[in-house]
Amino acid sequence: MFNSTLAVAERPLSRRxxxxxxxxxxxxxxxxxxxxxxxxxxxxxxxxxxxxxxxxETTLKDVMLMLIEEQNxxxxxxxxxxEAVVVDPASNWPLFAEKARELISKDKVAAVFxxxxxxxxxxxxxxxxxxxxxxxxxxxxxxxxxxxxxxYTGAAPNQQAIPAVDYLMKEEKVVRWVLEGTDYVYPxxxxxxxxxYLKAKxxxxxxxxxxxxxxxxxxxxxxxxxxxKFGSEGKKTAVVSTINGDANVPFYKELGNQGLKAKDIPVVxxxxxxxxxxxxxxxxxxxxxxxxNYFQSIDTPINKAFIAKWQAFTKNPKRxxxxxxxxxxxxxxxxxKAVEAVKTTDATKVIDALPGITAPNLTGGTSTMLPNHHxxxxxxxxxxxxxxxxxxxxxxxxLVPGDAWSKELPGSxxxxxxxxxxxxxxxxxxxxxxxxx
Amino acid sequence: xxxxxxxxxxxxxxxAVLLLGSQLGQAAxxxxxxxxxxxxxxxxxxxxxxxxxxxxxxxxxxxLDALQNTRLLYDPASRKVFIKGSSVSLLDAAxxxxxxxxxxxxxxxxxxxxxxxxxxxxxxxxxxxxSDPVKRLGAALAVFKSRESNALPALNAALAKETDPKIKRAxxxxxxxxxxxxxxxxxxxxLSAVVVIRARGDxxxxxxxxxxxxxxxxxxxxxxxxxxxxxxxxxxxxxxxxNAWYGLSLGSVLLLAAIGLAITFGVxxxxxxxxxxxxxxxxxxxxxxxxxxxxxxxxxxDYSLVFAVPLAFVFAGLVGILIEQGIIRFLYGRPLETLxxxxxxxxxxxxxxxxxxxxxxxxxxxxxxxxxxxxxxxxTITYNxxxxxxxxxxxxxxxxxxxxxTRLGLEMRAVTQNRAMAAxxxxxxxxxxxxxxxxxxxxxxxxxxxxxxxxxVSPNLGQGYIIDSFMVVVFGGVxxxxxxxxxxxxxxxxxxxxxxxxxxxLGKIAILVxxxxxxxxxxxxxxxxxxxxxxx
Numbered sequence: 005m006f007n008s009t010l011a012v013a014e015r016p017l018s019r020r021x022x023x024x025x026x027x028x029x030x031x032x033x034x035x036x037x038x039x040x041x042x043x044x045x046x047x048x049x050x051x052x053x054x055x056x057x058x059x060x061e062t063t064l065k066d067v068m069l070m071l072i073e074e075q076n077x078x079x080x081x082x083x084x085x086x087e088a089v090v091v092d093p094a095s096n097w098p099l100f101a102e103k104a105r106e107l108i109s110k111d112k113v114a115a116v117f118x119x120x121x122x123x124x125x126x127x128x129x130x131x132x133x134x135x136x137x138x139x140x141x142x143x144x145x146x147x148x149x150x151x152x153x154x155x156y157t158g159a160a161p162n163q164q165a166i167p168a169v170d171y172l173m174k175e176e177k178v179v180r181w182v183l184e185g186t187d188y189v190y191p192x193x194x195x196x197x198x199x200x201y202l203k204a205k206x207x208x209x210x211x212x213x214x215x216x217x218x219x220x221x222x223x224x225x226x227x228x229x230x231x232x233k234f235g236s237e238g239k240k241t242a243v244v245s246t247i248n249g250d251a252n253v254p255f256y257k258e259l260g261n262q263g264l265k266a267k268d269i270p271v272v273x274x275x276x277x278x279x280x281x282x283x284x285x286x287x288x289x290x291x292x293x294x295x296x297n298y299f300q301s302i303d304t305p306i307n308k309a310f311i312a313k314w315q316a317f318t319k320n321p322k323r324x325x326x327x328x329x330x331x332x333x334x335x336x337x338x339x340x341k342a343v344e345a346v347k348t349t350d351a352t353k354v355i356d357a358l359p360g361i362t363a364p365n366l367t368g369g370t371s372t373m374l375p376n377h378h379x380x381x382x383x384x385x386x387x388x389x390x391x392x393x394x395x396x397x398x399x400x401x402x403l404v405p406g407d408a409w410s411k412e413l414p415g416s417x418x419x420x421x422x423x424x425x426x427x428x429x430x431x432x433x434x435x436x437x438x439x440x441x
Numbered sequence: 442x443x444x445x446x447x448x449x450x451x452x453x454x455x456x457a458v459l460l461l462g463s464q465l466g467q468a469a470x471x472x473x474x475x476x477x478x479x480x481x482x483x484x485x486x487x488x489x490x491x492x493x494x495x496x497x498x499x500x501x502x503x504x505l506d507a508l509q510n511t512r513l514l515y516d517p518a519s520r521k522v523f524i525k526g527s528s529v530s531l532l533d534a535a536x537x538x539x540x541x542x543x544x545x546x547x548x549x550x551x552x553x554x555x556x557x558x559x560x561x562x563x564x565x566x567x568x569x570x571x572s573d574p575v576k577r578l579g580a581a582l583a584v585f586k587s588r589e590s591n592a593l594p595a596l597n598a599a600l601a602k603e604t605d606p607k608i609k610r611a612x613x614x615x616x617x618x619x620x621x622x623x624x625x626x627x628x629x630x631x632l633s634a635v636v637v638i639r640a641r642g643d644x645x646x647x648x649x650x651x652x653x654x655x656x657x658x659x660x661x662x663x664x665x666x667x668x669x670x671x672x673x674x675x676x677x678x679x680x681x682x683x684n685a686w687y688g689l690s691l692g693s694v695l696l697l698a699a700i701g702l703a704i705t706f707g708v709x710x711x712x713x714x715x716x717x718x719x720x721x722x723x724x725x726x727x728x729x730x731x732x733x734x735x736x737x738x739x740x741x742x743d744y745s746l747v748f749a750v751p752l753a754f755v756f757a758g759l760v761g762i763l764i765e766q767g768i769i770r771f772l773y774g775r776p777l778e779t780l781x782x783x784x785x786x787x788x789x790x791x792x793x794x795x796x797x798x799x800x801x802x803x804x805x806x807x808x809x810x811x812x813x814x815x816x817x818x819x820x821t822i823t824y825n826x827x828x829x830x831x832x833x834x835x836x837x838x839x840x841x842x843x844x845x846x847t848r849l850g851l852e853m854r855a856v857t858q859n860r861a862m863a864a865x866x867x868x869x870x871x872x873x874x875x876x877x878x879x880x881x882x883x884x885x886x887x888x889x890x891x892x893x894x895x896x897x898v899s900p901n902l903g904q905g906y907i908i909d910s911f912m913v914v915v916f917g918g919v920x921x922x923x924x925x926x927x928x929x930x931x932x933x934x935x936x937x938x939x940x941x942x943x944x945x946x947l948g949k950i951a952i953l954v955x956x957x958x959x960x961x962x963x964x965x966x967x968x969x970x971x972x973x974x975x976x977x
């Protein structure tokens with residue numbers, strides 16, 4: 005043991021050496037569970053535990069550990085125990101790809117649950133394609149993608165953004181729109197879709213204002229004042245916020261301080277959930293809106309049981325639950341069912357088995373995996389309460405199937421993803437060809 | 442005779458029945474309305490609000506006020522409705538009688554944004570004649586927003602009675618707003634209403650005048666259009682003032698974050714990449730102090746910040762001294778290694794805080810004296826920004842004083858100007874270095890207390906400020922506190938004047954490019970220290 009360390013240390017410090025040492029260290033940290041050869045099925049968890057995204061992703065790692073522990077208590081899967089392999093891609097996009105490769109080729113995991121930002125998903129995509137493995141992606145995203153190896157359990161734009169805008173138009177009679185977002189791919193694509201949708205609904209271009217701010221933007225004075233001004237021209241105005249996690253707290257604090265009330269200019273957010281609100285004093289924000297497919301406050305027996313389990317698992321009676329957590333619950337249940345159906349963890353067979361698999365969601369319905377690898381979900385609009393939870397003010401009549409390709413954008417309105425019969429992620433229904441527009 | 446008496450008696454009886462009936466009817470409609478609250482449906486709640494406002498029942502305003510503040514409870518089983526007092530007391534909404542306790546499953550009647558607006562409008566009409574001036578003012582503002590024409594009689598009555606000039610103004614404005622949106626009002630009435638609204642001269646006035654109903658007479662529309670143009674040109678001037686204020690505010694935040702770095706980097710020449718983490722530690726000290734106050738002395742919670750400032754200074758300062766003694770001391774004169782070591786240290790600090798407190802944001806609430814805003818002319822000034830500017834300037838002055846008039850300050854200046862000479866005069870340079878680094882870190886900790894009021898308290902808090910801080914110090918001139926002050930405010934104001942035109946992203950890039958160009962021209966910043974000391 006000592007000798008080998010010494011031998012390593014005597015070698016000149018090369019880049020490769022550093023890399024091996026670093027991966028070795030990470031592996032050592034990650035393999036918290038004792039590996040028993042061959043009698044376990046490994047499940048990869050690829051969520052950032054350090055860096056900027058740790059704030060959101062750490063919770064998802066914990067949920068996965070809880071789900072795996074629970075499955076093991078039920079007797080595991082195919083008679084084997086499940087074993088979680090946790091790696092930390094450290095909010096570093098290229099590292100996501102490296103860690104994904106490590107999980108698939110070195111640890112031989114049967115499936116990976118992970119990623120949060122779209123850029124991290126895009127970074128691991130080639131790895132999953134090349135090594136033919138399975139990724140469950142639990143976060144609402146901008147759509148315009150359907151890949152054979154990825155299962156999208158979060159919302160597509162038509163399961164979140166479009167219903168939210170519809171609600172504001174109908175219930176709050178909004179005619180003037182501020183689309184406020186952080187400057188990266190999700191807000192830019194979502195806003196492009198929303199802009200096209202609003203214009204199709206007859207909103208004039210001068211009644212739409214689109215603005216982007218950098219990641220972690222902390223000084224919102226100018227923007228909030230501009231929103232106030234835009235909103236006080238005699239027409240009912242609303243803000244559609246795709247502002248990313250860290251910038252939200254200062255944004256809402258500034259809204260509260262400048263006295264912008266939800267009754268005057270409501271803000272509907274797509275990335276603000278219970279977890280984000282836990283860091284803010286929510287009293288000035290009562291009435292602002294969020295659109296999700298799950299809220300902690302939804303009163304169903306299955307949700308109550310889940311919250312109790314989660315709070316017991318984290319040993320924190322105040323720990324909140326949120327939408328991406330539910331997505332992992334559904335995704336994990338679907339994967340378990342698919343593996344049980346084909347009696348193997350072989351990726352190709354599980355991928356073929358997954359479309360059509362159903363699993364109960366936490367809001368009382370049953371979600372189905374669609375041929376385009378998205379799932380059906382209910383849509384809820386909630387208003388912020390003084391205690392940081394949401395009151396559901398609107399609910400979609402049934403489950404909404406996720407569209408991989410937006411019907412609002414000219415470039416994608418003819419495309420569909422179908423991995424069941426067509427075996428194609430971007431089939432053009434007009435030219436009848438696979439391979440996009 | 443008897444016939445007459447009989448007739449009288451009948452009449453009296455009929456009258457009595459009528460009177461009783463009307464009162465009963467009023468009470469019945471009120472109670473029916475209350476019952477609708479128990480249905481837990483937004484549509485029924487809306488009907489109930491309208492019915493209660495129209496009932497004229499003495500409890501009406503109280504019920505609506507409770508509903509607005511989610512203090513109206515209902516019991517789904519018995520369909521009874523209660524008002525929860527601001528303390529623990531409980532009233533039966535139907536009778537107004539106090540109750541001992543609510544049923545176990547009583548829950549608040551839910552409202553949404555649309556209902557909140559409906560309640561505001563209804564309450565506005567009900568409380569215009571209230572004896573409480575605060576309520577009257579609130580009612581006037583609510584009517585100004587709702588523009589409900591049926592509030593007009595109450596408005597006229599209130600205007601005739603009102604003596605308080607501020608409320609009278611609000612009432613006049615509200616009346617003008619109602620008249621402008623009331624189809625039956627006369628043209629001359631509307632024209633004088635435009636004059637009233639034009640005198641307001643604010644954003645709301647523009648909103649009101651720009652959004653007049655389509656049936657407005659042509660003359661009124663024209664007058665309104667003129668008024669909008671006039672107000673907007675005036676507002677444009679105020680926008681400049683507002684941008685300057687925002688610039689000052691951003692500048693003060695930059696200054697606060699950079700001032701500690703101006704000591705460690707500017708005076709000592711240590712490239713301290715862990716500076717942001719000192720700020721972050723200060724913010725976490727604020728959080729811990731707040732939690733202790735919440736648990737132990739809830740009455741003093743508003744003042745926990747006052748205690749957090751010295752504690753954050755001491756804590757961050759001690760950590761700073763530890764870092765200096767443990768790491769930086771060995772790396773003086775080797776900037777690249779200092780940079781790497783402190784960078785690594787910053788990651789270690791971040792991850793330890795993440796492990797200790799969890800990765801999620803911690804909630805640090807604004808004390809009441811730092812919440813909200815006031816209007817100065819046509820600009821909104823938020824209290825938290827105002828306090829941060831005052832606080833920053835106080836810290837700056839204190840630091841200047843410390844460097845100028847204390848023995849430690851004298852020694853610091855001596856060591857930075859000429860280390861060898863200072864050492865030969867008997868100054869223990871090692872100790873001065875440690876204390877200087879501690880001072881810089883401590884001030885960063887204080888900055889964390891202030892930043893916890895406007896930003897996330899998360900392990901990443903410091904990262905967002907480190908680049909800006911270096912920019913300020915380099916731009917202002919290394920080794921000069923005044924340079925840091927001018928640099929911070931220049932950058933802040935430039936940023937805020939660029940943002941409305943260029944957007945936040947481009948604005949930031951533009952500032953960076955400008956600084957790079959500036960540094961090409963003046964490599965030592967705005968205020969370069971003259972002398973032979975720093976150079977060598």
